[in-house]
């Protein structure tokens with residue numbers, strides 16, 4: 294059985310993952326409407342990944358005999374001044390998610406919950422990757438500046454991103 298504190302923290306994390314999903318879906322919708330179809334594709338895939346993160350936590354909570362509580366998802370921004378602004382928001386948001394995962398890990402240590410610590414290991418590595426990817430795209434967009442052709446080429450590149458089911462979900466059950 295899982296401790297009530299860990300259960301509450303996992304439910305909060307599930308909500309945070311759905312909020313992330315909603316944020317990236319909103320970015321996808323915005324950039325699709327703006328004609329940046331590749332960037333929109335990148336964010337639509339990010340949306341799916343975040344949904345998968347929520348699902349991993351939901352499956353885990355259920356496997357521990359816990360109770361999943363789906364809470365309201367707060368409103369997200371709906372427009373950005375540029376792709377650079379969106380990726381800067383992405384990085385800032387991912388840094389917040391990293392802090393949440395770290396707090397969850399600290400709580401699992403405090404509660405002597407070794408299984409939860411183990412489950413969080415994948416997320417800790419995943420957050421390093423998320424931040425690195427956002428930082429990389431910010432750097433590239435800064436280099437691109439107002440060069441339309443360079444932005445078009447990046448958009449084409451991001452159009453080829455495809456969705457891969459995250460490992461903990463692909464191997465589950």
Ligand code: MG
Nearest residue numbers: 310313343346
């Ligand atoms: Mg996530």
